[in-house]
Amino acid sequence: MNLMQIHNLTVQFGGLRAVNDLSLDVRRGELLCLLGPNGAGKSTTLDLICGKTRATSGQIVFEGQDITWLKEYKRARCGIGRKFQVPSVFRELTVLENIELARSRNPGILDSLRVFRTPIRGRVREVLQIVGLIDMVDTRAGNLSHGQTQWLEIAMLLAQDSKLILMDEPTAGMTIQETLQTAAIFNSLKGDHTIIVVEHDMQFVRQVAERVIVMNQGSLLAEGTIAGIEADPRVKAVYLGH
Amino acid sequence: MNRNNRADYLGHIVFILAILLGVPALLGFDGFELNTFARYLSLAIVASALALSWGTAGILNLGQAATFGIGAYVMAMHLKLVASAGNPDGLPDFMGWNNVTSLPWFWLPFQSLTVTLILGLALPALLAWAMGIFMFRARITGVFVAIITLAFLVALQLWFIEEQRFTGGQNGLTGLAPLDLFGWSVDTYSLGFYYLVAGCLIAALVIGSLIVRSKVGLVLRAIREDSQRVRYFGYDVARYETFVFSTSAAIAGWAGMLYALVLEFASPTYIGVAFSLAIVIWVAVGGRESLVGAAVGAILVNLAEGRLSDMFVESWLLILGVMFILFVLFLPRGLYGLLRQGFGRIARLREGQGPKDARAQESAQ
Numbered sequence: 305m306n307l308m309q310i311h312n313l314t315v316q317f318g319g320l321r322a323v324n325d326l327s328l329d330v331r332r333g334e335l336l337c338l339l340g341p342n343g344a345g346k347s348t349t350l351d352l353i354c355g356k357t358r359a360t361s362g363q364i365v366f367e368g369q370d371i372t373w374l375k376e377y378k379r380a381r382c383g384i385g386r387k388f389q390v391p392s393v394f395r396e397l398t399v400l401e402n403i404e405l406a407r408s409r410n411p412g413i414l415d416s417l418r419v420f421r422t423p424i425r426g427r428v429r430e431v432l433q434i435v436g437l438i439d440m441v442d443t444r445a446g447n448l449s450h451g452q453t454q455w456l457e458i459a460m461l462l463a464q465d466s467k468l469i470l471m472d473e474p475t476a477g478m479t480i481q482e483t484l485q486t487a488a489i490f491n492s493l494k495g496d497h498t499i500i501v502v503e504h505d506m507q508f509v510r511q512v513a514e515r516v517i518v519m520n521q522g523s524l525l526a527e528g529t530i531a532g533i534e535a536d537p538r539v540k541a542v543y544l545g546h
Numbered sequence: 547m548n549r550n551n552r553a554d555y556l557g558h559i560v561f562i563l564a565i566l567l568g569v570p571a572l573l574g575f576d577g578f579e580l581n582t583f584a585r586y587l588s589l590a591i592v593a594s595a596l597a598l599s600w601g602t603a604g605i606l607n608l609g610q611a612a613t614f615g616i617g618a619y620v621m622a623m624h625l626k627l628v629a630s631a632g633n634p635d636g637l638p639d640f641m642g643w644n645n646v647t648s649l650p651w652f653w654l655p656f657q658s659l660t661v662t663l664i665l666g667l668a669l670p671a672l673l674a675w676a677m678g679i680f681m682f683r684a685r686i687t688g689v690f691v692a693i694i695t696l697a698f699l700v701a702l703q704l705w706f707i708e709e710q711r712f713t714g715g716q717n718g719l720t721g722l723a724p725l726d727l728f729g730w731s732v733d734t735y736s737l738g739f740y741y742l743v744a745g746c747l748i749a750a751l752v753i754g755s756l757i758v759r760s761k762v763g764l765v766l767r768a769i770r771e772d773s774q775r776v777r778y779f780g781y782d783v784a785r786y787e788t789f790v791f792s793t794s795a796a797i798a799g800w801a802g803m804l805y806a807l808v809l810e811f812a813s814p815t816y817i818g819v820a821f822s823l824a825i826v827i828w829v830a831v832g833g834r835e836s837l838v839g840a841a842v843g844a845i846l847v848n849l850a851e852g853r854l855s856d857m858f859v860e861s862w863l864l865i866l867g868v869m870f871i872l873f874v875l876f877l878p879r880g881l882y883g884l885l886r887q888g889f890g891r892i893a894r895l896r897e898g899q900g901p902k903d904a905r906a907q908e909s910a911q
């Protein structure tokens with residue numbers, strides 16, 4: 305059963321087609337890895353799905369609804385969450401406030417006017433424990449280390465509890481230990497959540513990926529299991545780094 | 547709750563006690579002095595209204611005087627009609643001088659006090675709502691909001707001066723009747739009136755604080771930092787911005803109504819650029835992150851103006867400008883930021899952290 309279908313998606317930046325006639329099915333509950341050399345259009349593909357960038361042509365269908373022209377916040381309400389390549393948390397807010405903000409099941413003003421505190425229990429507690437920030441709830445996010453900032457953003461996405469989670473290079477800047485931990489979190493999310501991860505760390509990809517898609521120059525180059533992809537000569541040709 | 551909130555809480559109580567007990571006692575319950583201070587308190591309301599949108603959401607409304615002025619005119623129109631009750635047709639004197647023969651339809655609602663009080667809040671709020679939809683849907687932010695609101699202010703003031711037949715033009719609305727507040731004939735030089743204004747200020751601060759401390763305040767602070775990121779969590783940013791912008795306008799209108807009562811006239815200078823910029827300066831001095839801080843800023847600057855402008859008649863505006871520049875350069879978070887820093891330092895020293903450590907944390911903030 306497909307959660308999302310992308311049909312012939314294209315976006316043009318001036319003379320450059322950052323994403324070129326991309327078609328893709330995303331199955332419910334799977335973890336899909338997006339690989340490709342720098343500039344292949346991976347981040348742009350995620351931008352198109354979450355609404356940061358508008359498509360030039362093509363269509364994105366999420367749970368049967370055409371979301372190609374929907375505003376960002378409406379896509380988020382449909383159940384699409386995004387982690388950015390450059391960690392983007394709210395530096396002026398505390399760790400707990402960041403989590404409360406992300407916990408946005410009722411994003412209307414009238415609902416928000418009635419919320420005055422964030423009790424540290426239930427899912428909030430769980431999420432904070434998973435990422436190891438439970439003892440730092442009152443710390444300003446701007447005072448966190450780079451690794452902790454990555455964790456906080458992951459925690460925010462867990463708190464947001466989206467059906468589809470888009471992760472752009474979540475392990476960048478993490479130690480091997482932290483990367484393993486992230487892999488464990490992702491594996492526990494599979495099934496309930498659908499995840500698309502852009503990642504360079506092949507060690508990590510081997511740990512989590514069920515299905516891998518390789519992009520090159522905005523187009524889909526290859527698709528398959530990690531073993532199949534690694535053996536594919538076309539992939540080797542464009543993607544020598546690994 | 548962390549310690550900063552506790553310090554805030556303490557500060558609020560001190561402020562409320564000072565206004566309710568300290569100030570009247572210090573002024574010796576003198577009617578004239580109380581009236582002057584009531585004027586400062588009504589200005590404190592409009593300052594905290596600006597802090598609500600600027601400090602919380604980062605929306606710098608340089609046209610705050612517009613909504614303030616509308617509130618003032620709304621109240622003055624009611625009092626003018628009451629004062630003109632004996633005239634033929636109940637027509638205000640200045641209309642007669644301008645060859646207006648019957649009361650224009652848009653003056654009619656102001657015959658009722660209840661309608662006047664509602665419109666004093668609703669007109670500024672509706673106007674801000676319309677502007678907010680236009681600006682925030684188009685994702686206009688930062689300095690462009692400041693320019694648009696300033697341009698609107700200038701246009702509105704010109705219109706009020708131009709339409710002399712209906713607004714009293716350059717003279718404004720003078721010769722007003724005293725307010726009859728549901729049977730209470732309001733003497734603006736009385737302790738009762740002082741408490742009316744003080745009560746309004748406290749009520750406005752409570753309403754504002756509830757918004758700031760609720761999740762709406764959290765979303766607004768997040769919008770101030772990175773509005774785009776907020777959208778990916780499903781919040782309709784334009785709606786939140788419009789909400790705080792019009793709430794702020796309603797509170798400014800409320801302040802304007804009180805101001806017209808205190809001064810017993812409404813003048814187009816209330817809708818002026820100089821006045822609007824002065825509000826920004828008060829808020830910058832007090833600290834835009836805190837509604838009470840902004841209110842204190844308004845009171846202190848106006849107190850200083852009352853005491854010093856006699857001595858420096860020519861140079862008061864210059865002094866005000868220099869003060870603003872000094873605050874922006876050396877105390878960007880205003881007096882509130884200074885106090886908060888002090889509290890933080892004391893609290894950390896008590897916890898036994900070395901001063902070096904405390905300084906490192908502060909500079910990181």
Ligand SMILES: Nc1ncnc2c1ncn2[C@@H]1O[C@H](COP(=O)(O)OP(=O)(O)O)[C@@H](O)[C@H]1O
Binds near residue numbers: 317341345346
């Ligand atoms: N907003 C934009 N305007 C112009 N060019 C862009 C924009 N965003 C991305 N690009 C270009 O599109 C190409 C794909 O970028 P990106 O999706 O970030 O690649 P990847 O994430 O795969 O490394 C790059 O050549 C990049 O310079």
Ligand SMILES: [Mg+2]
Binds near residue numbers: 346347348389472
């Ligand atoms: Mg990228």
